[in-house]
Amino acid sequence: MAEHTLREQGAGQAGRPTGRPAGPHGHGPGGRMAPGEKPKDLGGTVRKLLHYMGPYRVGLIVAVALAMASVLFSVVGPKVLGSATTEVIRGAQAAAAGTGSIDFGKISRILIDLLCIYLASAAASGAQSWIMTGVTQKIVYRMRGQIAQKIARVPLSYFDGGTMSKGDVLSRMTNDVDTLSQSLNQGLIQLVTSITQVVGVAVMMISISLPLAGVTFVTLPVSALVLGALIKRSQRYFRLQQQQLGAVNGRVEEDFSGQVVIQAFNRGERAVEHFERENDLLYESAWKSQFLSGLMQPLMNLVGNMGYVGVVVVGAGLAVTGAIQPGDIQSFIQYVKNFTQPITQLATVSNVLQQMAACAERVFEFLEAPEEEETAAIDPATGKPAEAIGRAKGAVDFDHVSFGYLPDKTIIHDFTADVRAGRTVAIVGPTGAGKTTLMKLLLRFYDVDAGTLFVDDHDVRDVEREDLRQNFAMVLQDAWLFKGTIRENIRFGRLDATDEEVEAAARYAHCEHFIKTLPGGYDFQLDEGATNVSQGQRQLLTIARAVLANRPILILDEATSNVDTRTEWRIQRAMDKLMAGRTSFVIAHRLSTIKHADAILVLRDGDIVEKGTHDELLAKGGFYAQLYQSQFEEVA
Template structure:
């Protein structure tokens, strides 16, 4: 509005001054002087308007900051915590109810028992709530009712840091830092030897491409790791997870942004990673989880079906439709 008022003033001075100059009432210099007067008048008003905008932005930001500061601190340490070293990968969900808002429950009375070494797939359309299950497992949120247990102990009985250290994660978005490839893989277990790092890279099928890079394991990645490809980044994060040797793994569609050939390599590396470990796989490509021991099918935040691949296909429900839709011919 202030800019409009200023421009309107310039236009008015130019129009009125032009007409008066034609009639020899004033000179061109008078017109120039009045334009400068308008500028001197409107400039402070525009500056006030800019300050008001900044104050409004500051007010909105301060509300978010103080809202964060007013949140209660998470209880990191519990009295007489359960021994995390005894966790073997057995996970049980017992009548779990959860909602981000207590009035709107999105997981209703979910129960399942996962044995050590089993592969659990969580599938469903985008926004179905697949990541919610992972957040509950790692206790970023607490269930409203029911319990999630590791080897019979409620996850609330573990120290939060120790609980989260029990999980290994390979996410869709890779995270590598500025440093050598050796340092990036060793981040999974800081006391690992060079031989153990190389063994993890071999298990992740990353050893060959690392040797072809200038400097090999001592090659330094830049700030955003753009000097290696997306598939190579993924293999490095899998090698890191193998080195960490966690009992429970969370795999969040690690192959969604790579080509088919690289996907096959990553899938083989992930198969090595999951051997002997309880795995929770968030999947979009259902062809990659056909061998899962238990498939949880989510829709609109709720688990609507569960079973293995053959059982769910035989039920001819939502999972069967979702699976078959991947192989339908596209008609032009």
């Protein structure tokens, strides 16, 4: 590549309006409910779920077969018991007439058969429960894993653009998947067993008495009408309930992470007010969904009891005429109860299945979200990208780059800059000038709208993101550390690093002194958010992580903003050594930290207004000089 120079063009920054919709505060049926998203195709969601469960079809089929067998065994039981009752009555009548006696041997054999039938039913039910539990846990295990992988594949704009909050993603991974697991484990089998029991009991009732069966079947259309009406009205509220649960989780996560700021500004009441607003909407949707579903069981019991009264009246008349045996009457009464019970269970399970459908819809919606598209050309012979950077030398070229987060709001205007490998370029300017946006483009968190961005003469769109990003190390103003030991957090920069290399990186970044003062040293356990170390110490650890990564290109975004002056001096010395031989992009507001940069780009209102070295820019007496001098002026 020809010798690179810095060429002036422009960059811009535009803000995006943000905000939360207000909501009502009413409770119960009298409160207003914000219009929620219309329910999607229930049948389509069920088909997706059935297809998703395809790899586990053998276990599901076996579990369903065992559930049906368990029900069929239990359905046969009352008929067998009725034959024992009939045998007792016949024997008693024969004994009274002096023509015979009760055959206890036959009755004993009938009761032993009945015991075996019920034991077989219990065994089939237990085996079904064991298999179904295993299958559902495998399904949700796979689903959680896919959600976790999906988070890494969706573009950054998916979260930056407000498409979905972190709390909503967490809700889908936890609440929705857990509800789906319980619904599959309980609702699916309950649906199968209830239908099997209804069919089995219907067949047995018809075999005993067609008139009595007809009286019972009259209740079916009434039950269907009740179920259909309630399910249709409650489905939309179940979906809205899950959506609002995600919104509440997002609000809790946001308020928890910002608790220090909320208390410092005495905004606790405002935070509670915002939470209650979301909570009220959740209350309304949950209240309506649970109320409507709760109506199912009492209404179905009412319909079933009406049928039961009809059977008793007609059955009494048939018994008087001798059209039916006493034992058959006993069996039929049991079957009536067993017939209305699964219909009531169907009403209850419809609640569970609605929740399952609502949760599955939300999970599939996230799993089907658009992912970062790889634009690299694939070599058909190897199946790998035709271009690869490997370990870059570090040359970077912005060639007439334009970009905007929104189509009608351009932030970077025709930006051009060539950076030779191993050079340090500082980017300075007021907040909102587009400094960090340039780094997001360089890492392909976003792709340029126009122009081209090169790394070592490779258009970044012609290589895989993973191949590109393996050449970058970052130290950001907001230090990110995860729950784990200090050693594990530093090793995050290079996972195969030895303990000696981790400790050497810590010494290089001036971390070792404070690490040794902590209980356990390098094995000190950081809590969630690393709140048990200071903010400056967190930043030092992220710098050690970048040292250990040993990447050819560095991005330092306000890397020393959270440390004291003495530590900043130490870190600056370490950074000078770290940046030696590497291409470095330094975003800084403390202009004293970039005096030795090879070149400085000064951005204002989205344009490069000045470029040059620190001394050159001070000598010009322009905007950079004003920024530099303003940091040393006393505030009157």
